[in-house]
Amino acid sequence: MAFRRFAKSLLYALPLGITFLDCVGYVARVDGISMQPVLNPDAEERDYVFLLRWGIHNSAVERGDIISLISPKDPAQKIIKRVVGMQGDVVSTLGYKHEIVRVPDGHCWVEGDHTGHSLDSNTFGPVAIGLMSARAVAIVWPPERWRILKNELPGRRRPIQVAKTSYYN
Template sequence: MKIPILIKSIFFGVPIGITLVDSVGYVARVDGISMQPALNPDKNSTDYVFLNRLAVRSYEVKRGDIVSLISPKDPTQKIIKRVVGVQGDIVKTLGYRDHIIKVPEGHFWIEGDHTGHSMDSNNFGPVSLGLLTAKASCIVWPPSRWQVIHTDLPASRAPLNVRRTAISY
């Protein structure tokens, strides 16, 4: 009995596809205005980004990275934000209960680029690295926005201990 080629393709293709999505990455739509102007620069556009799972496999993130993570407020939701502080950084918050906070070990501080229009660490505090799922590597759609996403952190949002180090040189 011969197995049709379509069934063979599905039998081998589905597990390979699932493995690639789970270990390498996937394309995701970015909803909302919280990451403007870096993502979704105007209300009439929606960016699709490649979320690279390999880039965060060791749970190492850098200041300025745009990352995807499981929301600390709603575990059924994924959010995308910029890393402002990593463990040990002293961060000046924007409305959090403490005006200045030291990011604990195993955590990071995230914020949306559109200050005041984002549900981020200023609402729920430092985020566990265990919630990290991927790093946004590039914008893949629309074609007019194709680009690699660079690690940029506005100087005004740099952690206080980093600012002091930069000034002393």
């Protein structure tokens, strides 16, 4: 009897949980040093971030957001990077085959904060927006590192036309 009750509550809770993870968000561990110093400042200690899935599909992503996306090279792998340019932006690249790139429609330019130690758009070019899976909003673990992740973009990495308009105003 207890088993039947357990199975029944599992049957009720499982779809609810999966739907919650799919629609609202989930917590994931960050591996690697590509987002230093914001994430994983100490390579030994891994950060856990909360990834918000809500609103990722109606293109609510802005420049400076930290997003998680499916790697364009290997679909089994997820990578976490910062959005540097949205579609239509003109980005000056760091070691890509073209020095200046206009991000095509439906794509964005993503980079890790740790320049030179990150496998990002400077290697594989602009990525399709459809590969984005979630936006990182906060570090939740370890407790002493708890913080909200701010939307910030270093001034030198702003797309060219944005940097220009803010310079003249």
